Amino acid sequence: MDTAEGFRRIEQKWGFGMARVKPAVQRGRIEAARTVCDILAGNHRGALERLEDISIVKGLYTRTYKKDQWDWFTVWGQLGFPAHRITLQASHALLLLRRSIQGSDATATGQAVAQLVSCDVPGVLERFILGAPERRPNHGFIYILSTREMPTLLKIGYTDRDVVTRAKEINSATGVIVPYGARAVWIVPHAHRVESDIHARLAVFRLRKDREFFQMNFSDAAKIIDAYIATLTE
Numbered sequence: 001m002d003t004a005e006g007f008r009r010i011e012q013k014w015g016f017g018m019a020r021v022k023p024a025v026q027r028g029r030i031e032a033a034r035t036v037c038d039i040l041a042g043n044h045r046g047a048l049e050r051l052e053d054i055s056i057v058k059g060l061y062t063r064t065y066k067k068d069q070w071d072w073f074t075v076w077g078q079l080g081f082p083a084h085r086i087t088l089q090a091s092h093a094l095l096l097l098r099r100s101i102q103g104s105d106a107t108a109t110g111q112a113v114a115q116l117v118s119c120d121v122p123g124v125l126e127r128f129i130l131g132a133p134e135r136r137p138n139h140g141f142i143y144i145l146s147t148r149e150m151p152t153l154l155k156i157g158y159t160d161r162d163v164v165t166r167a168k169e170i171n172s173a174t175g176v177i178v179p180y181g182a183r184a185v186w187i188v189p190h191a192h193r194v195e196s197d198i199h200a201r202l203a204v205f206r207l208r209k210d211r212e213f214f215q216m217n218f219s220d221a222a223k224i225i226d227a228y229i230a231t232l233t234e
Helices: 023-040 047-066 072-078 084-102 106-118 121-130 163-171 191-201 218-229
Strands: 139-146 153-159 181-189 213-215
Touching: 023 047, 023 084, 023 106, 023 121, 047 072, 047 084, 072 163, 084 106, 084 121, 106 121, 139 163, 139 191, 139 218, 153 163, 153 191, 153 218, 163 181, 181 191, 181 218, 191 218
Parallel strands: none
Antiparallel strands: 139 153, 139 181, 153 213
């Protein structure tokens, strides 16, 4: 127990956003995903009794763009890291789907289904159910990690595996007191080369040449990385 005034014990096991999903919660999410897949496939029988399942799936998409839950990044990865624009559109369309089914509005239901299909929600949910999110060959991840206690000390790097594994490695290192959590990731071809180019663009903010730490606001780093990645070709 802490007794010194002004001090507190840090007990978090994961960086913010990267918490594990409890097995019972995951099972419920998978069942909800199956319900939504059935509805999108045209099987509306009993949909009125399963409206909560639509809300559960909506919550998966919503937490990935709001980034306000302890498992938001974990869920984003389970969905295959869809773009911010897609998560917004899918969340909105799932809300419309629930409302239209509840109001017995066949036209609005058809429109919501069309929007969700255009966002590849059926494919994403099928892979979510299987536990096999889409992974493009020859692509890796550029990531930004930080802690909530030091939000402007950013670790910016790349991995060809997955960001969760990389974060675990970083957090297990001697001297890491507060676990790092992911703030953003980009899926890019030739990730190692892209990392070098990004580091060059952020060089003025780099703390040491032999470390991947940068002292800057997250929003500024994300804008610079977004702008550069938008210029990439396969």
